[in-house]
Amino acid sequence: MSEVVLETRDLVKYFPLTRGILFKSKYGDVKAVDGINLQLHRGETLGVVGESGCGKSTLAKLLVGLEKPTSGSIVVRGQDHARLSGEEMRRARRNIQLVMQDPYTSLNPRMTVGDIVSEPFQIHPDVAPKGETRKRVHELLELVGLNPDHINRYPHQFSGGQRQRIGIARALALKPEIILCDEPVSALDVSIQAQVMNLLEELQNELGLSYIFIAHDLSVVRHIADRVAVMYLGKVVEIGSDIQIYDHPTHPYTQALLSAVPVPDPTLRGHRDQIVLQGDVPSPANPPSGCRFRTRCWKAQEICTTTEPPLQPWPKSVHPSACHFAEERDVIHATH
Amino acid sequence: MASTTEIQTRLDPSIPGTDPHAALLAVEDLRVEFRTRIGVAKAINGVSFEVNSGETLAILGESGCGKSVTAQAIMGIIDSPPGFVTGGRIKYRGVDLLKRSKEERRQIRGNKIAMIFQDALSALNPVFTVSFQLTELFRKHRGMTRADGKKRAIELLDLVKIPAARQRVNDFPHQFSGGMRQRVMIAMSLALDPELLIADEPTTALDVTVQAQIMALLRDLQRERNMGLILITHDMGVVADVADRINVMYAGRIVEKAPVYDIYAKPSHPYTKALLESIPRVDLKGQQLNVIKGLPPSLVRIPAGCAFSPRCRFVQDVCKADPPPPLYDVKPGITSACHFWEEVRGDE
Numbered sequence A: 001m002s003e004v005v006l007e008t009r010d011l012v013k014y015f016p017l018t019r020g021i022l023f024k025s026k027y028g029d030v031k032a033v034d035g036i037n038l039q040l041h042r043g044e045t046l047g048v049v050g051e052s053g054c055g056k057s058t059l060a061k062l063l064v065g066l067e068k069p070t071s072g073s074i075v076v077r078g079q080d081h082a083r084l085s086g087e088e089m090r091r092a093r094r095n096i097q098l099v100m101q102d103p104y105t106s107l108n109p110r111m112t113v114g115d116i117v118s119e120p121f122q123i124h125p126d127v128a129p130k131g132e133t134r135k136r137v138h139e140l141l142e143l144v145g146l147n148p149d150h151i152n153r154y155p156h157q158f159s160g161g162q163r164q165r166i167g168i169a170r171a172l173a174l175k176p177e178i179i180l181c182d183e184p185v186s187a188l189d190v191s192i193q194a195q196v197m198n199l200l201e202e203l204q205n206e207l208g209l210s211y212i213f214i215a216h217d218l219s220v221v222r223h224i225a226d227r228v229a230v231m232y233l234g235k236v237v238e239i240g241s242d243i244q245i246y247d248h249p250t251h252p253y254t255q256a257l258l259s260a261v262p263v264p265d266p267t268l269r270g271h272r273d274q275i276v277l278q279g280d281v282p283s284p285a286n287p288p289s290g291c292r293f294r295t296r297c298w299k300a301q302e303i304c305t306t307t308e309p310p311l312q313p314w315p316k317s318v319h320p321s322a323c324h325f326a327e328e329r330d331v332i333h334a335t336h
Numbered sequence B: 001m002a003s004t005t006e007i008q009t010r011l012d013p014s015i016p017g018t019d020p021h022a023a024l025l026a027v028e029d030l031r032v033e034f035r036t037r038i039g040v041a042k043a044i045n046g047v048s049f050e051v052n053s054g055e056t057l058a059i060l061g062e063s064g065c066g067k068s069v070t071a072q073a074i075m076g077i078i079d080s081p082p083g084f085v086t087g088g089r090i091k092y093r094g095v096d097l098l099k100r101s102k103e104e105r106r107q108i109r110g111n112k113i114a115m116i117f118q119d120a121l122s123a124l125n126p127v128f129t130v131s132f133q134l135t136e137l138f139r140k141h142r143g144m145t146r147a148d149g150k151k152r153a154i155e156l157l158d159l160v161k162i163p164a165a166r167q168r169v170n171d172f173p174h175q176f177s178g179g180m181r182q183r184v185m186i187a188m189s190l191a192l193d194p195e196l197l198i199a200d201e202p203t204t205a206l207d208v209t210v211q212a213q214i215m216a217l218l219r220d221l222q223r224e225r226n227m228g229l230i231l232i233t234h235d236m237g238v239v240a241d242v243a244d245r246i247n248v249m250y251a252g253r254i255v256e257k258a259p260v261y262d263i264y265a266k267p268s269h270p271y272t273k274a275l276l277e278s279i280p281r282v283d284l285k286g287q288q289l290n291v292i293k294g295l296p297p298s299l300v301r302i303p304a305g306c307a308f309s310p311r312c313r314f315v316q317d318v319c320k321a322d323p324p325p326p327l328y329d330v331k332p333g334i335t336s337a338c339h340f341w342e343e344v345r346g347d348e
Helices: A056-064 A086-092 A113-123 A130-144 A148-150 A162-170 A191-206 A218-224 A242-247 A252-260 A302-306 B003-010 B067-077 B103-111 B131-143 B146-159 B178-190 B206-223 B234-240 B260-267 B270-278 B340-343
Strands: A006-019 A025-041 A045-049 A071-076 A096-100 A178-182 A210-215 A227-232 A235-241 A312-314 A315-322 B025-036 B039-051 B055-059 B085-091 B115-116 B198-201 B228-233 B245-250 B252-261 B328-331 B333-336
Touching: A006 A056, A006 A210, A025 A056, A025 A210, A025 A235, A045 A056, A045 A218, A056 A096, A056 A178, A056 A210, A113 A130, A113 A148, A113 A162, A130 A148, A130 A162, A130 B198, A162 A191, A191 A218, A191 B270, A210 A218, A227 A242, A227 A252, A235 A242, A235 A252, A242 A315, A252 B206, A302 B333, B025 B067, B039 B067, B039 B228, B039 B252, B055 B067, B055 B234, B067 B085, B067 B115, B067 B198, B067 B228, B103 B115, B103 B131, B115 B228, B131 B146, B131 B178, B146 B178, B178 B206, B198 B206, B206 B234, B228 B234, B234 B245, B234 B260, B245 B260, B245 B270, B252 B260, B252 B270, B328 B340
Parallel strands: A045 A210, A045 A227, A096 A178, A178 A210, B055 B228, B055 B245, B115 B198, B198 B228
Antiparallel strands: A006 A025, A006 A071, A227 A235, A235 A315, A312 A315, B025 B039, B025 B085, B245 B252, B252 B333, B328 B333
16 A cells, blocks of 8 residues: 555544633533544545544544644654644645535635635745746636636635635645545535536546545545545544445444435335434533443443443454444345 | 404314315416516426325425425415515415415414424524423414423424433423434424425434434324325435435426436436436445536526526537427326437437
8 A cells, every 4th residue: 555644643632621711620521532543545535424523523623733632643744743833833734735614604705716725825935936826826726627717706706516616726725745625515516516526536636635535425435435434422433445334334333324324226215224323422521431332332232331342353344343243234235 | 362263263273165185285387586686586487296195205406496495485484575476376185375365374384284494403493492382383273271282292202202302392492412403393393283294405404324313203204194295305315215206306497207216217307317327326336426517507597498408418409499398298107398308218
């Protein structure tokens, strides 16, 4: 496999819960991200899936340096981003750029497209010489399939899909190696989704980018990702190649998640293995002891309450899965 | 003080002039426009369909195609101005709702036709408890006392499988999770035992595992009560799971009507075909996504002829000229608003 461009080691982010206004006292933590080890290789797309509240957006913020981790490290090009400060961090950020979910709020409505896409050059003046920024912006707009003549238009004059292209152009401006896409297509209509996903794939092939693709839509992630990590309550519960995760899932949560995804094929109605989970995700401020999924799991036994299953291969799971009883079960294809 | 007869009509949910043998709901040539500063947006341009008891009709389309406006027109909750119903009929058991008074329509809303909205947090009132909001329904529509109403409210929360209903009924909407909130909405819509339920993107804001719970609940309740269900959504996966028949909408028109199995096996309109080819599937790897070029048209400037023609790969000159293609009969139960439906289907 190609070289590792980004690695997280025991990455942890707790948000303190405080009481009082003047004399704040801490009475707990929201364990948003609780010990995550990931590796991202050059040119690959790592999908991160999970339901709301599982910590995927906090993970994204940590990776781009918008939040400081409580502990653990984020290593990019041998540098630990968690330990960098000021000027060093500013330079390092150049290498990881972010495409955000909502193209309606992530672009400043008072700036023209040209201003938005060239702003990174003002913050990092050494990337492109002053006289060349306009030319670079033209190139970037062309690269993402927008008409460079629209450089003086404002975001509201574009459709959702086009706005997301503007966001992608901005992310590409500093020639990053890694692009973090946080739900990049979930705000878009289906016919527009495919356009943006195809664009992301083309750009990856052309520029050799590595993507971390965070999404709740498992069909979208299957389409674009080479490897997939499944998160639940701040932890990765299963990680593997897309075929391992989608066709041979071994963690009960992954199986439940996949079985809940509706497949656009009415002939499969009633022929799929449907696991309907009971209840909601527990609060990350007070996660269950042992395995965090045990409160909703149909396989849970005594050991699950006492011992947290490590994320590792098991006798019946080739790829790492955090379950004492990890065992393959195909849930997305017709079973009978 | 209201007079006795007024209270009588308010408590009696039967609507004069209804024919029990007529279709549960029949929409005929409905037209809605929004008169805005930038021009008249023609949101619905002649939409007709029927729903019967025990049946699930899905209205499928992308944002701006008019699917939610259709629901609002049926319920009579379009903001006016700027929105106006400019033509057509909406018949509940043969009675044209558009000809009825505000008070009569209010009787039908909730009692006969109820609606579930996409975003339960903004559809519920944040400053009242769930108990108050549910009880209010029974007090206003059924003349129940507070205590009786509350008893019914708890029963309803039990019905939609909210655990510890007796305690939770006193909570405020923000104290519920997204899925539980949607259950409260469903409870509210079922409170007066409607014959027709309109669900406008009921699970779009929810996670997949919760979505599966809610759809299963809706399906069970519909079967138990033999309700008609209109499911408005853009999600072709959800539709494949629950719908009996599908109406595909584009730019304020229905472009294809077909039973669910037929539409997925063999779409008869280029838009439906392109949509089906552009969605990624969780059970397939490495499929090619077919992109639909361009954007849906602005409703202020809908193209002449077929509104989909600028994005269509089957387009010919006849498509670009008015009048737009009518709904051709393809097979019994299947209609398509495309001059070239035979080519689209690839029938021999």
